[in-house]
Amino acid sequence: VNKWFEVSAYPSESGLTVYFRDVTERNKTQEAILQSNDRFKKVSEAxxxxxxxxxxxxxxxxxxxxxxxxxxxxxxxxxxxxxxxxxxxxxxxxxxxxxxxxxxxxxxxxxxxxxxxxxxxxxxxxxxxxxxxxxxxxxxxxxxxxxxxxxxITHRKEYEESLKILNENLEKQAKDLAISNAELEQFAYVASHDLQEPLRMVTSFLTRLENKYDAQLDEKAHQYIHFAVDGAKRMRQIILDLLQFSRVGRHEDDLEVIEVQEIVAEVVTLQKKIIEEKQANISIGDLPTLQTFRSPLLQIFHNLISNALKYTQEGRPSFISITCYSTNTHWQFSVEDNGIGIEPEYCDQIFIIFQRLHQKEEYGGTGIGLAIVKKIIDNMGGKIWVESVPGEGSAFYFTLPK
The missing domain is CATH 3.30.450.20 (PAS domain)
Incomplete structure (x- = not known):
C-alpha cells in the first residue's frame, strides 16, 4: 500500500494480538528534515x-x-x-x-x-x-x-585600500603636474618675449653696422656678420620650436569630427611651392573620418609631409604616398617617400628632440619636428615608428585609437 507502519505483536493464551499504526507522515517528515539538513551541509561544504x-x-x-x-x-x-x-x-x-x-x-x-x-x-x-x-x-x-x-572580503578591502593610496598619489601627481604646467607656461612667456628681444637687438645692430660701415669692412668682416646674423636667426627658430614643443597636449580648439582627407589636402596646398620645385607626385588614398582635435592632426601631417619633401634625392622626382589601414582598435596611417632614407641604427634616434642626422648646410631645420609629432601621437594614445632603406626611401607609420 506504499505506507509506513509501526507494528506491535503481543502473544496471549488464545493467540496473537497485532497492532498496526500508520506512521507514513511522521517518517516523511523525518526524511524531509534529514534531506534538508544534508542539503544544508552540502551547500556549506561547497x-x-x-x-x-x-x-x-x-x-x-x-x-x-x-x-x-x-x-x-x-x-x-x-x-x-x-x-x-x-x-x-x-x-x-x-x-x-x-x-x-x-x-x-x-x-x-x-x-x-x-x-x-x-x-x-x-x-x-x-x-x-x-x-x-x-x-x-x-x-x-x-x-x-x-x-x-x-x-x-579581505582581498577586496586591500584592493580598495590600494586604490585609495593610488588615487592619493595620482592627486599629488596632478598637483605637481599643475605646478609644472604653470612653470612651463612661465617659460613659454619668457621664450616668446624676453629671450627673443635680445636676439632681435643683435640682428638689428649687426645689420645697421654692416649697412653703415659697408665700405670699410672687408670680405672677412662681412662673412663674420653674416654668421652672427644667421646664428641669431637660427637661435630664434629654436626658441619658437621649443615653445611649440612645450604647448603639445594643450588643446585650445574643440573636439570635432574631421575628414582626414581635408587635413592632408590643406597641408598639400600649403606646401604647393616646394612640391612644384621638387616635381613631387603625391598620392592620397582613402582616409577616414575621426573625432579628434584639428590642430594636432594638422601638425602631424604637416611635419611628416614636409620631411618627405625635404629629404629627397637629387635628380629624381619625389613620390609621396599617404594611406590608412583599419584594425579592430586603431587607424594605422602611413606616409611613404622615395627619398634618401635612414640608416637602421638611427630609426629610433630621429624622434628625440634636437637629434639631427645631417649638417644644417645640407638640410635645414632644428631637429624638433619629429619629436613634436611623437609627443602629439603619444598624447593621443597612439604610437609612431619608421621603416627605411637607405637610398630608396622611408615609410613613417603611426596609429590613432578609434
Whole structure:
C-alpha cells in the first residue's frame, strides 16, 4: 500500500494480538528534515563562505566547514555559540555589530541583516568580512532562528585600500603636474618675449653696422656678420620650436569630427611651392573620418609631409604616398617617400628632440619636428615608428585609437 507502519505483536493464551499504526507522515517528515539538513551541509561544504544556522531560543549554532576554512576556528561542544562568535569580533567593531543585529531581531518590519566588520582568525590576524543573515519568526513575530553566511572580503578591502593610496598619489601627481604646467607656461612667456628681444637687438645692430660701415669692412668682416646674423636667426627658430614643443597636449580648439582627407589636402596646398620645385607626385588614398582635435592632426601631417619633401634625392622626382589601414582598435596611417632614407641604427634616434642626422648646410631645420609629432601621437594614445632603406626611401607609420 506504499505506507509506513509501526507494528506491535503481543502473544496471549488464545493467540496473537497485532497492532498496526500508520506512521507514513511522521517518517516523511523525518526524511524531509534529514534531506534538508544534508542539503544544508552540502551547500556549506561547497561554498567558500562560512554558512551558519543560529537557534536563538537555545543559543546553539551550526557552522559550515567554511568557518574553519576561512578563520581556522573549531566549534566546541556545549559552548555558547554567541560567545564564540562575538568574542572574535574586533573590539572597535563589536558594539556597532551587536547593535545592528539586535535592532533587526527586535524589529518586526525587517528580517534582513547585513554588516561589515573585522573578524579574528586563529593565527591572530583579522579578516574583513561581510555578514548577511535572515531572521525566521514565530506566529507572534518573535525571532526564533536566523540563518546566514559570512564572506571574507579581505582581498577586496586591500584592493580598495590600494586604490585609495593610488588615487592619493595620482592627486599629488596632478598637483605637481599643475605646478609644472604653470612653470612651463612661465617659460613659454619668457621664450616668446624676453629671450627673443635680445636676439632681435643683435640682428638689428649687426645689420645697421654692416649697412653703415659697408665700405670699410672687408670680405672677412662681412662673412663674420653674416654668421652672427644667421646664428641669431637660427637661435630664434629654436626658441619658437621649443615653445611649440612645450604647448603639445594643450588643446585650445574643440573636439570635432574631421575628414582626414581635408587635413592632408590643406597641408598639400600649403606646401604647393616646394612640391612644384621638387616635381613631387603625391598620392592620397582613402582616409577616414575621426573625432579628434584639428590642430594636432594638422601638425602631424604637416611635419611628416614636409620631411618627405625635404629629404629627397637629387635628380629624381619625389613620390609621396599617404594611406590608412583599419584594425579592430586603431587607424594605422602611413606616409611613404622615395627619398634618401635612414640608416637602421638611427630609426629610433630621429624622434628625440634636437637629434639631427645631417649638417644644417645640407638640410635645414632644428631637429624638433619629429619629436613634436611623437609627443602629439603619444598624447593621443597612439604610437609612431619608421621603416627605411637607405637610398630608396622611408615609410613613417603611426596609429590613432578609434
Amino acid at each position: 561554498t567558500n563562505d562560512a554558512i551558519w544556522d543560529w537557534d536563538i531560543i537555545s543559543d546553539t549554532l551550526f557552522w559550515g566547514e567554511g568557518f574553519k576554512t576561512l578563520f581556522g576556528h573549531e566549534m566546541k561542544e556545549n559552548q555558547s555559540s554567541s560567545f564564540l562568535w562575538s568574542k572574535n569580533i574586533h573590539p572597535d567593531d563589536l558594539d556597532d555589530v551587536l547593535a545592528s543585529l539586535f535592532d533587526v531581531l527586535e524589529t518586526n518590519s525587517t528580517n534582513k541583516w547585513e554588516k561589515e566588520y573585522r573578524y579574528l582568525r586563529s593565527n591572530g590576524t583579522y579578516a574583513f568580512v561581510i555578514d548577511r543573515g535572515m531572521a525566521i519568526r514565530d506566529a507572534e513575530g518573535k525571532a526564533t532562528r536566523m540563518v546566514g553566511a559570512m564572506t571574507d
